[in-house]
Amino acid sequence: MTIRAAFVQVLVLVAVGNLWADHPRGEGEVSRANQFFDDGAFRKLQTDQARALHANGSLVKASDLAKQLERKTVGLDLPEAATAVSPMSPRELYQKCRQSVFSLAEVRDCEGCGEIHVTPYGTGFAITADGVLLTNHHLIKALESSSRLVASTADGKTYPVVEVLASSEKDDVAAIRIDGSGFEPLQLSVDNFVGTRVSVINHPRGHLYSLSEGIVTRLFTQYSQRTMLISGEYAVGSSGAPVLDSSGKVLGMVAATSSLNDQMILRVCIPTQSLLEILTQSEPGAAQEMQDPLATERACLKATFAAFQQLLQLHQQGRISSEEMDERFATLHSIMMHAIERCPDDPVAKQYSKVAEFMRKQQRTQSGEQDAADQLPARRDSNPE
Structure with missing residues (x-):
């Protein structure tokens, strides 16, 4: 790491505390003085940290990540399901799960101006404490080959995406690893029945950490592909966002929208059953080829x-x-x-x-x-x- 990059990283880490100054990580409530999310402060933190990571060579090129999309499954030790989880209010759910949801950003070298551009790109969420996130396959595939990818938590801390562990183009899901640990993983649940109330924490067109609510409106299969439709709203930038039940468990993941002759917008999601297709349970240290x-x-x-x-x-x-x-x-x-x-x-x-x-x-x-x-x-x- 260069002296300049190290200095920038120190400044960024000091500034992280100012984004949610009245809301230390782990506390359940945001004070009234700081209940408004500061988009500008977040973007500055994300940009400064991404540039520092780029300067010290920590970021992985999208061309290398794209090669890893051929990996089909990965062995993981997923968190055990809690024996009893009480339903939460939307406010409680947002406070509990927000820090497990990441804002993905594309990092590009601009040949025109010579600057490093950091652009909002999508969403992901943690499923293990040691940095495994789920997001969409199409987000990784669509990256420019020379670009890099970073993931930021709600407090503005930014991490490099260093590996694609497994993916499925058919189900549009990818498990990626970031260089970090100590995260709060979300639990996966297949209890995704039609009529179940759901919430989505997402970033529609850069509107960071938005909360929308709805219900599961339809579950169906077509050409061997499972699909879940919900009524909760989202838009571009929300791909990879978790669809949560009232206890904070993941019932699916945002994938796309589809218009029915401008009369109705279908909110298309990937049900947890399909997410589990690329995730397998493994003993610690188990080799990939021995699964x-x-x-x-x-x-x-x-x-x-x-x-x-x-x-x-x-x-x-x-x-x-x-x-x-x-x-x-x-x-x-x-x-x-x-x-x-x-x-x-x-x-x-x-x-x-x-x-x-x-x-x-x-x-x-x-x-x-x-x-x-x-x-x-x-x-x-x-x-x-």
Whole structure:
């Protein structure tokens, strides 16, 4: 690192504290004196840090990242699902999840003026504490070969994107790694049913860290591709943003918009089921070439079983009705059985089979009790006493 670059980096790190001066990282509330996000201060921090990283050779060319788009899967240790997560208000969710959402920016050498230009480019979000983010495949592919890519947290701290770990052009998803650690990862959930309330933290046309709300309006497959539609608004610059449920879990990722003859805008998202296709569970230090060929199914089993456990808790707490419980269970059961067919010896599969059998016995018992109860009035009527 040159003396000039080091000096710039020090100035930037000192300035980071001024962006959210009244909101230290980790606190839940923003003071009234500083509840307005300073776009100008953020852009200056992002630009200064990106230029410093460029000067010390920390940035990776897009041409090198593009070559890594051929990688299909990556083994990761995803964070365990919390046993019980209470729904949050939109304000609480925004404060809790904002620091896990990144603003991506393209860094370009301008031949005309000789300056380093830093341009808002898209969105990403952390799924591990050690710097693995999810974003869209099309964002990486569309970069100019000589460009670089950086990712910034809400407090303005900027990190170089150094590697593409895995991607899928069909599903438009990429797992990238940034040179940093200590992040708050978001958890993935397959509990993305039609009607579920969702929130999106995104950067539409550079409007940094905007929050929009809506519901899941449709889930469908076409040509073997899963798609999720939502009613929450977003625009250019939001690609790669997380679609969150009320507990802050990721149900999908923003991908695109589509106009129906200027009568309706479809908000097209990638459901978590497709995100999991490129993510596989691995033991620490496991080699890429030694990955389990059924790792995707095992990851799906684990995520679905976690959603199943959360569903049971919601029902036990009286937060969903028995009818809604049955409807959601049927969907989860179908997903589980498909994965169990591929890997019946998985410990999660065996655990789920025991729980499912117990539930079936309970349903048969309850059904028998109901049948007996239905017959009681008839027996009373037939008894003259």
